[in-house]
Amino acid sequence: MEKKQDNLYVSTLARGLKILRAFDESHVSLSLTDLVSRTGLEKSAVQRMAHTLHLEGMLERDPNTRRFRPSHAWLQLAYAYYWSDPVIASALPKLIEFSHANGETINLAQLSGDHIIYSLRLPNHRTHFASSIVGRRLPALNTAAGRVMLSTRSDDEIAEACANWPVLQQTPKTLTDRAEIANSIRAARQDGFCITRDQMLLNEISLSAPVKGTDGIAHTAVQISISAIAVNEDEVVEKFLRPLLDTTAGILG
Amino acid sequence: MEKKQDNLYVSTLARGLKILRAFDESHVSLSLTDLVSRTGLEKSAVQRMAHTLHLEGMLERDPNTRRFRPSHAWLQLAYAYYWSDPVIASALPKLIEFSHANGETINLAQLSGDHIIYSLRLPNHRTHFASSIVGRRLPALNTAAGRVMLSTRSDDEIAEACANWPVLQQTPKTLTDRAEIANSIRAARQDGFCITRDQMLLNEISLSAPVKGTDGIAHTAVQISISAIAVNEDEVVEKFLRPLLDTTAGILG
DNA sequence: ACCTCAAGTATTAAATAATAATACATACAA
DNA sequence: TTGTATGTATTATTATTTAATACTTGAGGT
Secondary structure: OOOOOOOOOOHHHHHHHHHHHOOEOOEOOEOHHHHHHHHOOOHHHHHHHHHHHHHOOOEEEOOOOOOEEEOOHHHHHHHHHHHHOHHHHHHHHHHHHHHHHHOOEEEEEEEEOOEEEEEEEEOOOOOOHHHOOOOOEEEHHHOHHHHHHHOOOOHHHHHHHHHHOOOOOOOOOOOOOHHHHHHHHHHHHHHOOEEEEOOOOOOEEEEEEEEEOOOOOEEEEEEEEEEOOOOOHHHHHHHHHHHHHHHHHOOOO | OOOOOOOOOOHHHHHHHHHHHOOEOOEOOEOHHHHHHHHOOOHHHHHHHHHHHHHOOOEEEOOOOOOEEEOOHHHHHHHHHHHHOHHHHHHHHHHHHHHHHHOOEEEEEEEEOOEEEEEEEEOOOOOOHHHOOOOOEEEHHHOHHHHHHHOOOOHHHHHHHHHHOOOOOOOOOOOOOHHHHHHHHHHHHHHOOEEEEOOOOOOEEEEEEEEEOOOOOEEEEEEEEEEOOOOOHHHHHHHHHHHHHHHHHOOOO
16 A cells, blocks of 8 residues: 655655554554554564664563553653644633533543544543543544534535444444434534433443534534433433533633 | 664654654644754655655644644544553543542653653643643653652662753742752652642642552652642641552552 | 574665755745 | 745655565473
8 A cells, every 4th residue: 555646755654654553452562573464564664663663762662572562752742732732722621620510521522534532531430441531533423522513514514424424333222323313413403412322332421512613613522421320311411511511612612 | 863873773754753743832833944943854854754744644734824733643642552551541540539539630640761741630620731731741850750759769770860860940949959859859768758849830739659560669650739829738748648649559550 | 401483683785765956836025 | 016935846866765585582382
């Protein structure tokens, strides 16, 4: 896949990035040969890239196992990202306020292609690890946050997304019927919020409201997670919709 | 600075990384010429690297201003980092517990060379933006967390660090006298904790305890921040040391 | 203790792919 | 409009990466 008829494209750099992206939640430390198989690059290419990334402080290397791991530099990049995105600075104090006042898990989600990505998370319960750390990507159509953002778009865009964007069956109860997802988005447009249940995690209720820009389109949403053991959807809306909308209203999209 | 007599070193990749690292808290969006001046690379090199990084989804490009910004991919890398570091998974539930029980800002800090880096942060008050987001690096000697980690090392290492590691005068009251810093570290070794005040921020008290590995050395520490307006250091120790030590005790270094 | 094999490391000739120089285009200001 | 700064495009040259291969190390099995 050495692509492009593009004389500005530096394939060596792309290969190096490929090494970085070989790491994910189920590949936390990789040997040279692991990297070869995961990236599809030549052994010697991997050798040189990994070597360089190590020297440059982007990869940690365990001297015993000789396996590579992400370094702290990866967190530093996140730090730079946070400063670069103005929505973050606007949202963070509001989320802290909400978390403090309501004691519930609250997240900031942004649209990233056909996925959402969680950019801020303030967990208030012990919950699954993946649900507590930033940077997680989920198919937009599967999530309340994704649907509520889509609901601010034109009918055509919604239809296009519902037809083509990925849907992932995460739990037995995950909604995979695209027509039903479209209904959910239509409802969200009416209501100004979206609520889901058991979509990514069983017994988890998600309530989300959009952060609209001046054009009325939302690239950001705030989402809260509530355990469905104690309460049902109606009660969640009853109790948390108002504070949630207060929160989103204070954020500059 | 095209360095190395190293035939495995891929300088093109290093140049690309240099572009990424040109972004930080005071350089949130950079034009081509900005990148040239910040990296010291040739104009055409920057052109090709930025172009490639954009195509690979590592840089966002504003079509109007033609400036580059970090992309969501930078958060995804943080996500991979979190999974790769076992301390994180062990610490996160404990920090959440503490935050929930005590309602105070709590952070996980790790030693990264001669700096500490905050890898988890659970802010519970409105506080300065930089104090709320992960990935921030601070000189280890300036911080309670850095000192308490150092205090688990040998006398020689402590002496070496106190002599050579960087110290940054962040507030008028920041301790810059290296002998006094050494005293602070000695005290931390005795006490099993370190408390500071007004070091990075005025009217901020920092209390930190180490997370020791099986060898007794700490590469990680937990730190809490308390406003010094309402309470003094003794009261902070009185009130929070016990729960803090309970927290660190539950974390596998 | 020895052997085997897989995994990591080192070396090189060959040529691809990146470079640097320069020319062109566009946007903004005087 | 003209001038200047910034971004974009093109190309010959060659430095740099490549890919192939040989060497080294270490873990597991017998």
